[in-house]
Amino acid sequence: xxTRCENCIVRKFNSLRAMNKEELKQVSDAKVTKKFKKGxxxxxxxxxxxxxxxxxDGVSKLSKLSANGKDQIVKLATTGEVMGQRAVIVxxxxxxxxxxxxxxxxxxxxxxxxxxxxxxxxxxxLEVLRHMAHDxxxxxxxxxxxxxxxxxxxxxxxxxxxxxxxxxxEEGFLNLTLSREDIANVVxxxxxxxxxxxxxxxxxxxxxxSGKRIGIVKEKELQSLIDGF
Amino acid sequence: xxTRCENCIVRKFNSLRAMNKEELKQVSDAKVTKKFKKGxxxxxxxxxxxxxxxxxDGVSKLSKLSANGKDQIVKLATTGEVMGQRAVIVxxxxxxxxxxxxxxxxxxxxxxxxxxxxxxxxxxxLEVLRHMAHDxxxxxxxxxxxxxxxxxxxxxxxxxxxxxxxxxxEEGFLNLTLSREDIANVVxxxxxxxxxxxxxxxxxxxxxxSGKRIGIVKEKELQSLIDGF
DNA sequence: AACAAAACCTGACATATATCATGTTTTCTC
DNA sequence: GAGAAAACATGATATATGTCAGGTTTTGTT
Numbered sequence: 376x377x378t379r380c381e382n383c384i385v386r387k388f389n390s391l392r393a394m395n396k397e398e399l400k401q402v403s404d405a406k407v408t409k410k411f412k413k414g415x416x417x418x419x420x421x422x423x424x425x426x427x428x429x430x431x432d433g434v435s436k437l438s439k440l441s442a443n444g445k446d447q448i449v450k451l452a453t454t455g456e457v458m459g460q461r462a463v464i465v466x467x468x469x470x471x472x473x474x475x476x477x478x479x480x481x482x483x484x485x486x487x488x489x490x491x492x493x494x495x496x497x498x499x500x501l502e503v504l505r506h507m508a509h510d511x512x513x514x515x516x517x518x519x520x521x522x523x524x525x526x527x528x529x530x531x532x533x534x535x536x537x538x539x540x541x542x543x544x545e546e547g548f549l550n551l552t553l554s555r556e557d558i559a560n561v562v563x564x565x566x567x568x569x570x571x572x573x574x575x576x577x578x579x580x581x582x583x584x585s586g587k588r589i590g591i592v593k594e595k596e597l598q599s600l601i602d603g604f
Numbered sequence: 605x606x607t608r609c610e611n612c613i614v615r616k617f618n619s620l621r622a623m624n625k626e627e628l629k630q631v632s633d634a635k636v637t638k639k640f641k642k643g644x645x646x647x648x649x650x651x652x653x654x655x656x657x658x659x660x661d662g663v664s665k666l667s668k669l670s671a672n673g674k675d676q677i678v679k680l681a682t683t684g685e686v687m688g689q690r691a692v693i694v695x696x697x698x699x700x701x702x703x704x705x706x707x708x709x710x711x712x713x714x715x716x717x718x719x720x721x722x723x724x725x726x727x728x729x730l731e732v733l734r735h736m737a738h739d740x741x742x743x744x745x746x747x748x749x750x751x752x753x754x755x756x757x758x759x760x761x762x763x764x765x766x767x768x769x770x771x772x773x774e775e776g777f778l779n780l781t782l783s784r785e786d787i788a789n790v791v792x793x794x795x796x797x798x799x800x801x802x803x804x805x806x807x808x809x810x811x812x813x814s815g816k817r818i819g820i821v822k823e824k825e826l827q828s829l830i831d832g833f
Numbered sequence: 834a835a836c837a838a839a840a841c842c843t844g845a846c847a848t849a850t851a852t853c854a855t856g857t858t859t860t861c862t863c
Numbered sequence: 864g865a866g867a868a869a870a871c872a873t874g875a876t877a878t879a880t881g882t883c884a885g886g887t888t889t890t891g892t893t
Contacts, residue, residue, distance in 0.1 A: 439744060441752035442832050449744050461737045464730075470741050493730055500729040501693075501722055507736050508693045514743035515668060515678050515699060521750040522792025523670035526880065555841065563751025565881050570842060586889065587840080603671055755850065784871065794851055799872060815859065816870080 379403050380482075385431050388455030393502035398492050407483045417473040417481065418459065424469050426485040428458040433479030434541075434551060437471045438560065448561045449517075450510070451476070451551075453540070460503060463489055476553065521563055524601075529562040530572045531597040534582070538591055547583070548590040555587075608632050609711075614660050617684030622731035627721050635711045646702040646710065647688065653698050655714040657687040662708030663770075663780060666700045667789065677790045678746075679739070680705070680780075682769070689732060692718055705782065750792055753830075758791045759801045760826040763811070767820055776812075777819040784816075 380403040386392055391402065408431070411417060417428055420440060434453050438446040449471060452458050462469035463486045493500045520529060534549070541551035553561070559569035573589070576582040581597050583590045591597065609632040615621055620631065637660070640646060646657055649669060663682050667675040678700060681687050691698035692715045722729045749758060763778070770780035782790070788798035802818070805811040810826050812819045820826065 439748050441748050443752055445752055447748045447751050449747055461740055464733055464737045465741075470744060493733075494726055497723055497726040497729050500726050500733060504693055504722075504729060504733045504736065507733065507740060508690045511690060511736060511740045511743060512694075512699050514740060514747065517747050518678055518743065518750060518792075519668050519670050519676045521747060522676050523672055523674055554839095563747075566840095567842085567882080568880060570840095571880095574842070783869095795870095796852080796872085797850060799870095800850095803872070 378408070380406065383431075385429065385455050389429065389457045390460075390499065390502040390506050391429070391457070393496070393499040394492060395496065398488075398496065398499070401488050401491075402484055405485050405488055409481050409483055411475040411479040411481060413475055413477050415475045415479075417475065417479075418469060420470060420472040421468050424459045424462045424486070426483050427460050427463055427489055428473070429482040429484060430454050430456050430458070431480040431482060433481075434476040435473045435479060435481075436476050436557065436560075437473050439471055446472075446560045447563060448557065449514075451540075451561075457506075460489075461507070464493075464503075476551070476557070526562060526564045526568055527572050527575075528601050528603075529564070530558065530569060531576070531581075531601050533558055533561055534589065534591055535594065535597060535601070538594075543590065546585075546590070547592075548585065548588040552587050552589070607637070609635065612660075614658065614684050618658065618686045619689075619728065619731040619735050620658070620686070622725070622728040623721060624725065627717075627725065627728070630717050630720075631713055634717055635713045638710050638712055640704040640708040640710065642704055642706050644704045644708075646704065646708075647698060649699060649701040650697050653688045653691045653715070655712050656689050656692055656718055657702070658711040658713060659683050659685050659687070660709040660711055662710075663705040664702045664708060664710075665705050665786065665789075666702050668700055675701075675789045676792060677786065678743075680769075680790075686735075689718075690736070693722075693732075705780070705786070755791065755793045755797055756801050756804075757830050757832075758793070759787065759798060760805070760810075760830050762787055762790050763818065763820055764823065764826060764830070767823075772819065775814075775819070776821075777814065777817040781816050781818070 380386060380391070381396065381399050391399070394402065411433070417435060418424060430452055432454055434451055435458065436448045437450045437452055437458065438448045440446055452473070458473055459469060493503065520532065524532070537549045537551050537553070541549065544550055555570050555573065556566045559566040562569060573582065573584070577584055581591070581593045583592050609615060609620065609628050610625065620628070623631065640662070646664060647653060659681055661683055663680055664687065665677045666679045666681055666687065667677045669675055681702070687702055688698060722732065749761065753761070766778045766780050766782070770778065772778055784799050784802065785795045788795045791798060802811065802813070806813055810820070810822045812821050
């Protein structure tokens, strides 16, 4: 396992790539690598974060509890992504919970180092800003989808998202397997509705399943359904 | 009319407050003040922005067109807020349209100056970052509301939002008057549904109306409706 | 291998919300 | 101030989706 941040490939994909050697050394010296099992919580909504979490391996769901007791998954964070940045920047408790979707390896970086770099290195700050700007755009898109698309369309979209971002295995099943409940929480619907729609897609030959695993069979048909026939 | 940014109060509320004297002078020299009438578009989705828009007076709706031809209003930008920052940072066409909700006065600041400051002044960059982090949190909240709350709850929420952010006049009507269609587009519902809910609230004595103008009569009742009775 | 727990699935039903159609009121324009 | 256009309003109806309730299958644990 590579323990020096300077040599970590993961870094290439996130804002840490804008750090200079000295800063990276600091991060490397202060960081703590942690492992989480599938289902473990990295942090909970309302918690004060003392640093950020850089994903080395695995996927985490970032969710927010609603008044009626349902989780809404707002984002999936993957290898290379940094979690908790927002809360550290605004110095507020985090508004999201992070739970491991599969086994994870994560580097925890104390906030002092991040904050320090943000004050001194505009390139780094700007890089963080770019990432946040990207997230904000995605959030805007989600808002529009939520209000304007049907549940069926959003479920279809979720599968294409999973395919495009995590790929498929040799048998054609999605690499990232989410429970039906998680999919429902991404899409913002009831678990039963989600299951029903998956069944329908299966019946129509758009999808295939094998246990929890799901594979996309007719991508075009799914896409045209999303676009509104 | 105050034309020097250094003396502009509006600036106190946005990221420009982190600029130093020199930078402000640059902005002041380069900015162009523009006026827009109610209904005018400041910019359209997909347009390349050559700068940012700082709102001196009036309110603008930021919206995104969905596949089915409906506008979803993602945010209302008020005095002091800066629009178009996101697009300038990521150097992409803007994902949102901006239309004046009432008569507006806006300062256009060429992007070069903004970008330049972001490279040189970490305080400014950090301040922009803080604002974006705030917007992102709000967007997350909207996502959760969209998927977990009923239309009725969201309409009620919209009115409280308008009251808290824009206040009421002497007669108790909301200072910011939106059309029923705009409210529907904020909330993400059909105009007819929105109208029906307003009628219902009026019948129950929660709201009062006078033409387009709307006043909140029973705030507590609206709040408890939002919270789920 | 046996059992429990969790995840998945399906039916029946209720209901919130969209859609269409039509009429009224308000606002705008000349 | 008259006429046109836009905004507002309401009824009737269809339907997507949530909820409750009862199953089966899969997964995990000892």
